[in-house]
Amino acid sequence: MQTLPYSALTNQHISHVYELYYTAFEHLQKVPEVRTLNDNDRFCDVLKMCLKEHLSVIPRLAMGILEIQDSVSGDECDRFMTTLLRSRISRRVIAEQHLALTETFHSPWHFDGKKSAMAPEDEFVGEIFLKCNAKEIIEKCAKTASELTAKAYGPDVAIPKIVLQGHLETTFPYIPSHLEYIIGELFRNSIQAVVEQKGTAVPPPIEVLICEAAQHVIIRVSDQGGGIDRDILPYLWSFAKGPRRNKRLQNLGQVPRLAATMQELQLPPSDPDAAEMTGEKFGSSLATLSSRPPDLRIGIGLPMSRIYAEYWAGSLELHSLEGYGCDAFLQISRLGNKNEVLSTRATMDAV
Incomplete structure (x- = not known):
């Protein structure tokens, strides 16, 4: 962040994020060496605090990037x-x-010395789910995205069905929250596109194809929502550029915190403090610490999804057929085996 021009660092949003990281560094460097379980528990309390405080990073960064383009080019911002x-x-x-x-x-x-065959640690190693089932996650995301779209557009709007095909028994190790975020964003975009084009008419289904290979799994999401407007298509993967900059900036102002999880597509709870405590893991990216209406478009879902996919040596591509619909291709690397692209991961981690 210190490589940015001084005028960019004085932006209130960029400055807020900078202070968050500086404060986190101060907290962590004061933690004494962990020698006992009690020391580790105190260290975990610091980690939880930092994770919770940094939930404002993504929306504040996105707003800052949109505001500093007088001094920093769009390409540099991206x-x-x-x-x-x-x-x-x-x-x-x-x-x-x-x-x-x-x-x-x-x-x-x-x-307890009585470990059962289905003990939780057999399924998870920390946050990594060893038997992540593509079909189950797709069905969960489809149900959530469909329900939220129905709430946003009213009971008279017909919601397209999600049709699954291919290798439906595919499993692989992955962090579920990351995959749910990507699939959730793809479904939200596809369902909204179909609904806005068809209205109350019977909509065509959204087809999802799961393909399993030795090194990776490919998930294709195909809709008939009319495709992407020509003026938006060149900026699909950009955080900073595009014709809807002012509208995105206005919408981002309504999202104070963002963990980048599928749960955040839910409608705002009546009691924000209670919502914080109902997350799957307190202080984790899995927690429902922020919500936004499904029709509130902030313009960072697809670029965020691509970063998640590429971080784990995968990829995300989207092909728009103007006047017809879109095909999104998510490639998931099978983590933890000999085929993992370690050189790519090493390059990404060396930041």
Whole structure:
């Protein structure tokens, strides 16, 4: 962040994020060496605090980037966002993994000497789900996105069905919240596009194809929502550029915190404090710490999804057929086996 021009660092949003990271560094460097379990528990309290405080990073960064383009080019802003967000993912994954492993260590089944065949640690290693089922996650995301679109557009609007095909029994190790975020964003975009084009008419289904290979899994999402407007298509993967800059800036102002998880597509709860405590993991990216209406478009879903996919040596591509619809291709690398692209990961982590 210190490589940005001084005028960019004086932006209130960029300055807010800078102070958050500086404060986190001060907290962490004051933590004494961890020698006992009690020391580790105190360290975990610091990690939880940092994770919670940094939920404002993504929306504030996105707003700052949109506001500093008089002094920093759009291309440079995109490079800055991509680099910083990849680094952010690294830090949060390491922190959340440490918290999850600590929680497992403290769990009653860990030392009971009566470990069952279905003990939780057989399914998870920290935050990593060893048997992540593509079909189950797709169905969960489809149900959530469909329900939220129905709430946003009213009971008279017909919601397209999600039709699954291909290798429906595919499983692979992955962090579920990351995959849910990507799939959730793709479904939200496809369902809204179909609904806005067809209205109350019977909409064509959204087809999802799961393809399993030795090194990776490919998920294709195909809709008939009319495709993407020509004026938007060149800026699809950009945080900073595009014709809807002012509208995105206005919408981002309504999203105070963002963990980048599918749960955040939910409608705002009546009691924000209660919502914080109902997350799957307190202080984790899995927690429902922020919500936004599904029709509130902030313009960072697709570029964020691509960063998540590429961080784990995968990819996300989108092909628009003007006047017809879109095909999105998500490639997921099978993590933890000999085919993992370690050189790519090493380059990404060296930030």
